[in-house]
Amino acid sequence: MKSKPDKPAAPAVGSPPTGVETVMRGIPASPGISIGRVHLLISDCPQAEPRKLAPAEVSRELERFKRALAETQSAIERSRQRALAVAGIAVGKIFDAHKMILDDVVFQEQVRSRVTREQFSVDYIVGDILGQSIEIMQKQQGEMFRERAADIRDVRNRLLRHLSGEGDAVPNRPDEPVILVAPDLSPTDTLHIDRQFIRGLAADTGGLTSHTAILARSLDIPAVVGLGTLTSSVRPGDSIILNGNSGKIILHPTEPTLREYRAKRDRYLEFQRVLANLKDLPATTTDGHEVHVWGNIELPFEAESVLEHGGRGVGLFRSEFLFLTRETVPTEDEQFDTYDKAAEVMAPHPVVIRTFDLGGDKIHGSINLKQERNPFLGYRAIRMSLSRRDLFRAQLRAILRASKRGNVRIMFPFVSGLEELREAKAIVAETAAELERERIPHDPKAQVGIMIELPAAVSIADMLAEECDFFSIGTNDLIQYAVAADRGNEMVAGYYRSFHPAVIRMIGATVKAGHKSKIPAAICGELGGNPLATPLLVGLGIDEISTNAANIPEVKKIIRSVSFADCKQIASHAMHLGTADEITDYLTGELKKRLADLPIWFS
Amino acid sequence: MILKDIVLLNKLGLHIRPAAQFTKIASRYKSDVFLVRDGMRINAKSIMGVMMLAAGQGTRLTMECVGEDEDALCAELMTLIENKFNEE
Numbered sequence: 245m246k247s248k249p250d251k252p253a254a255p256a257v258g259s260p261p262t263g264v265e266t267v268m269r270g271i272p273a274s275p276g277i278s279i280g281r282v283h284l285l286i287s288d289c290p291q292a293e294p295r296k297l298a299p300a301e302v303s304r305e306l307e308r309f310k311r312a313l314a315e316t317q318s319a320i321e322r323s324r325q326r327a328l329a330v331a332g333i334a335v336g337k338i339f340d341a342h343k344m345i346l347d348d349v350v351f352q353e354q355v356r357s358r359v360t361r362e363q364f365s366v367d368y369i370v371g372d373i374l375g376q377s378i379e380i381m382q383k384q385q386g387e388m389f390r391e392r393a394a395d396i397r398d399v400r401n402r403l404l405r406h407l408s409g410e411g412d413a414v415p416n417r418p419d420e421p422v423i424l425v426a427p428d429l430s431p432t433d434t435l436h437i438d439r440q441f442i443r444g445l446a447a448d449t450g451g452l453t454s455h456t457a458i459l460a461r462s463l464d465i466p467a468v469v470g471l472g473t474l475t476s477s478v479r480p481g482d483s484i485i486l487n488g489n490s491g492k493i494i495l496h497p498t499e500p501t502l503r504e505y506r507a508k509r510d511r512y513l514e515f516q517r518v519l520a521n522l523k524d525l526p527a528t529t530t531d532g533h534e535v536h537v538w539g540n541i542e543l544p545f546e547a548e549s550v551l552e553h554g555g556r557g558v559g560l561f562r563s564e565f566l567f568l569t570r571e572t573v574p575t576e577d578e579q580f581d582t583y584d585k586a587a588e589v590m591a592p593h594p595v596v597i598r599t600f601d602l603g604g605d606k607i608h609g610s611i612n613l614k615q616e617r618n619p620f621l622g623y624r625a626i627r628m629s630l631s632r633r634d635l636f637r638a639q640l641r642a643i644l645r646a647s648k649r650g651n652v653r654i655m656f657p658f659v660s661g662l663e664e665l666r667e668a669k670a671i672v673a674e675t676a677a678e679l680e681r682e683r684i685p686h687d688p689k690a691q692v693g694i695m696i697e698l699p700a701a702v703s704i705a706d707m708l709a710e711e712c713d714f715f716s717i718g719t720n721d722l723i724q725y726a727v728a729a730d731r732g733n734e735m736v737a738g739y740y741r742s743f744h745p746a747v748i749r750m751i752g753a754t755v756k757a758g759h760k761s762k763i764p765a766a767i768c769g770e771l772g773g774n775p776l777a778t779p780l781l782v783g784l785g786i787d788e789i790s791t792n793a794a795n796i797p798e799v800k801k802i803i804r805s806v807s808f809a810d811c812k813q814i815a816s817h818a819m820h821l822g823t824a825d826e827i828t829d830y831l832t833g834e835l836k837k838r839l840a841d842l843p844i845w846f847s
Numbered sequence: 848m849i850l851k852d853i854v855l856l857n858k859l860g861l862h863i864r865p866a867a868q869f870t871k872i873a874s875r876y877k878s879d880v881f882l883v884r885d886g887m888r889i890n891a892k893s894i895m896g897v898m899m900l901a902a903g904q905g906t907r908l909t910m911e912c913v914g915e916d917e918d919a920l921c922a923e924l925m926t927l928i929e930n931k932f933n934e935e
Contacts (some may be wrong), residue, residue, distance in 0.1 A: 344867050350893030351872055377895050384901045387871070392898055573858065 257420070259344055263482065263496035268471055270446070272491035273457035275794050276466030276516075277509040278444035279502065282482040284475065285433065288397065289404040291375060292367040297359075304419045305359055312406040316346055319402060338395070342550045345399045349573060367407050374400040394428075399777035423484050427475050444468075444486040446493055448475050457663050460488075461549070468493055473825055506552045515841055521799030523554035527800040529782065533808035536788040538594075540768060544585035547595070549793040554800060557593040559716065559790020560655075560768040561586060563639070575815045579642035593809050594651050596716065596768075596790075597643050598695065599668075600635070601657040620730070625658030629741070630667055640675040647687035655716060659694040659701055665711055668692075695768075697721035702750045705757035719769025723747050741824035742771050748818060748827065755785040775842055776831045778802040783815030798842070805839055849912045849921045857931035860903035863894070866934040870894045872923050878914025880924065 298306055314332040324339035345351075351373060358369045368729075374396055381393035405411065423444040426433070445460050450469035460467035466488030478484065478495060483493040485505045488780070495503060529538045538559035539550030539698070547558055563755045566574040566582060574582075587595050603624025629636040646652050656668050669692055693714035697700060709715065719742065724730060726746050729739035741747070751767070758765040766788035771777045773791035780798055781789060788797055814834050821827045853889045859865055873892045875910075880891040882900060889896035891910070902908060913920040927933075 341863050344863065344894050348870075348894045349898065350890045351895060380899050384899075389901060396895065572862075572864065 245563070258356065265498050266477070266502060268474060268477070268493040268495065270468040270471035270474075270491050270493060271451060271457075272488050273450070273469045274445070274460035274465060274467035274488050274640060276444070276464075276488045277505060277512050277662070278423055278425045278466045278486045278488075279497075279505055279509060280421060280443050280484065282425050282478045282480055282484050284478065284480050284514075285424050285429075286475070289371070289401050289408075291371045292365065294368045295365040297363045297365060299363065302360055302363060305366050305714050306356060308407065309355060309359070309370075312366075312403060313346065313352065315406045316399075316403045317343070319406070320346065320399075341392075341395050346403065349586060364474040364677065365406060370403060370407065371400065374403075377447070382822040387593055390780055406425070423486050425475055425478055425484075444488070446474055446484075446486055447833050448472055450718070459647075461546075461792060464549075464794065466816075511841065516797075519801055522797055522800050522804065523552075525554075525800070525804065527803040529803055529806055529808040529811065531807040531809060533782070534767075535782055535786065535803055537796050537803070538596075538766075538788060538790040538798055539793045541586065541793075544582050544589070546793060547586045547589040549798070550757050551590070551795045553796040555793060557788075557790075557798045558586065558590055558595040559766055561595055561597045562601065563597055563599065567600075567602065576642045579639060580645045583646035583652070584837060585644055587649055587652050591649045591651050594653055595691070596653045596655050597646075598655045599626065599629055599639055599643075603628050612737045620724075626656045626664050626668060627658065629656075630664060633671070636668075636671060637675055640672055641679065644672075644676055644679055644686040644690060645684060647690040648685040650687045650689075652687065653691040653693060653714070655714075657695045658697060658721075659708070660698050661700060662707060664712065665694060665708060667709070681756075693763075695721075696754050697725070697763075697769075699726050699750065700752055705754045706760060709758050709761035709763050712763065714764050714766065716755055716766040716768045717751055717754055717786075719747070719751075719767060719771035722750060722769065723771075726750060739751040743818075743824045743827040743831070745819075745822060745824070745827065750786070751781070751786070752819065753785045759785060773799065775802055776828065776835055779806050779811045779814050779834060779838075780818055780831060782808065783807070783811030783813070802835070802839060810838075849910075849917050851910045851912075851921065851925065853908050853910055853925075853928055855902055855904060855906045855908070855928065857928075858904055859932070860906055861897050861900055863898060866894050866897040868927060868932055869897055869924065872918070872927060876914070876916050876920040878912055878917040878920045880913075880920060881911040883909040883911065 320342050321340055324336050324343070327339055328336040330711070346602060353364060354373055354772070355369050358364070358373075359366050362369070369486065378393045378396050378400070381389050381396065421441055421443045423446060424442050425446045426448070428447055428449045429445075442465055445465055445467040447467075447469045448471050450457055457467060457469050466486055468486055468488055468491050470494060474493065483496055483502075485492075485497050485501070487505075494505070497505065526534055528534045536557060537555060538557035539546070539553065539555035540560040540562070541550060541558050542562045542565040548560060561583070563579070563583075563796055566579060583595075603619065603622065623631075629639070643652060643654055646773070654672060659665050672692055674692075676686060676688055680688070686688070691713035693712050693716060694701070694704065694708060695718045696715050697718035702722075703709060705715070723740060723744065725743060727739050727741065727744055729736040731737045731740035753824055755765040764787035765785070767781055767786050768790040772781070772789045773795035775798055779802065782803060791799060814831070818827050821830060855861065857865060861869065870892055881888050882891045882897065884900050884902060887900065889900060891897055900906075901907070910921070910924065913926075914920075
């Protein structure tokens with residue numbers, strides 16, 4: 245919760261440099277409104293000018309290099325330890341790679357021989373050699389090489405900073421609260437960010453699942469990413485407004501704009517304070533109907549953020565993140581470490597781990613995939629797991645081992661029929677028997693549920709409900725498959741409507757089928773975090789809403805402000821409206837009547 | 848000098864971990880070892896050099912070992928490559 249209000253920014257008018265008010269749009273990555281001054285974080289050290297050494301200076305220069313190497317080595321080790329502690333083995337491995345780069349003996353020897361031969365300062369030589377490597381790596385095809393280039397750049401900057409005597413401090417650390425503007429944030433930058441001084445983050449690159457975005461959400465810092473050319477359009481000290489609710493950036497705001505946004509921000513902060521008070525209260529309607537509000541996470545340390553926001557469970561742990569920061573398939577032990585960390589933090593509250601949802605748009609270098617004509621209708625998620633038994637078994641063993649406290653549940657994505665569910669359950673049973681034989685602790689009664697995200701699964705939800713322990717509706721995929729529109733394709737994105745009547749009927753039918761077999765139905769897609777949807781979902785009988793940690797208090801607030809009877813009425817009325825627009829308008833009206841001060845009204 | 852044409856059969860090619868295994872062995876010997884791919888020639892004792900080759904599975908490379916202990920070096924690296932870098 246943002247409890248401290250922002251320091252009011254000095255007016256832009258009259259403060260140099262005065263620019264024209266400019267609005268830029270990016271991707272809203274972490275909610276909140278910030279007003280302040282730009283602090284440019286260019287963590288790239290500039291290439292040093294070649295400074296000629298006196299012959300007598302050479303040995304001192306080599307000594308300086310040796311010392312900087314040793315200091316950088318221990319600094320990287322400290323980052324690795326910190327990464328392991330907050331984010332687990334997968335993120336820690338980034339720093340293993342950094343170590344290997346720094347320890348490159350040929351590089352070190354090259355530096356020493358060039359300093360001796362050319363008699364230029366070591367800063368220049370180091371920058372020159374690594375700069376060339378970065379340039380070559382960047383020219384290679386593929387995400388992997390760009391990441392490696394970023395790794396070399398990170399190591400280069402740290403080494404240069406130790407050479408210059410600055411040490412490991414983030415460069416030009418701000419001494420007053422600012423809005424950080426950066427081309428991108430390196431793993432080191434993000435890991436060591438000082439939330440006390442950072443009121444907002446704006447980055448040129450990145451999407452909702454970039455490290456910057458994930459970190460901003462878990463630190464509760466408003467953020468907008470994917471802004472393209474922001475860094476080149478601003479100067480340090482420029483006045484800036486950042487709206488993490490809408491993804492809007494306003495540069496050089498005029499006095500009226502500033503007044504408007506200060507008011508918005510104050511109302512937003514006031515609302516956040518109200519929400520903070522709900523933290524330990526249950527999400528119960530005014531007439532006593534309780535709905536569980538849980539969090540979605542990607543990294544194990546986000547579980548803490550879920551608890552801090554008042555979530556009493558993790559409804560969706562996206563295990564694919566284990567693949568994001570690496571090039572090899574994560575081993576059983578690495579996975580166990582990650583799952584166990586989340587389960588430990590959350591215990592005794594439940595953690596629902598979704599087995600790998602790879603494929604579609606989430607492809608990975610370590611799994612050989614054929615080019616598919618239509619990857620969204622292709623080889624992904626449970627389909628891949630069932631044909632890659634080695635991967636699937638290792639993952640299930642890791643999940644089951646992490647279930648030893650009795651609070652871990654398994655969830656299969658992309659189930660289209662009973663065949664996959666039965667096959668996957670059989671493998672769970674075999675894996676559990678294996679652990680039993682090896683006397684490895686696990687929960688033999690760990691619940692097994694499925695994502696409902698294909699229209700086929702909705703149609704046979706009654707039969708699926710007979711054979712699993714819970715449903716969780718993945719609205720993003722359910723909508724795209726129901727209306728056959730990819731929202732990333734702007735020519736058809738208009739057909740992708742969260743409140744399409746078909747979607748609402750499908751959610752209703754799924755809940756009904758689940759309840760008939762006495763199993764709960766959850767929502768874990770983006771719709772769960774949409775305040776307009778909350779009364780509707782409650783009215784449809786949803787038992788659990790799982791959403792990003794930052795959305796939890798708002799969803800709770802709405803649930804606590806409405807009655808179950810009203811929600812049921814809203815749901816049954818919405819069920820009979822014919823178009824997405826009519827439903828959206830209707831839900832907006834109903835919510836406004838009950839809650840006049842929600843952040844969505846002022847994004 | 849020993850020249851060997853090699854094909855990388857391991858799944859990852861010379862990504863960071865296999866590259867690290869390769870350079871670790873190379874660094875233990877006095878001889879120099881170079882890898883050549885499409886006219887690009889790098890010192891194989893350098894992990895950054897090896898990564899820069901961007902050699903994935905199925906890549907053909909030429910390996911050059913030069914120096915007093917070139918036979919032993921070449922043999923050990925060939926074993927690593929033939930054993931597919933002990934992946935999995």
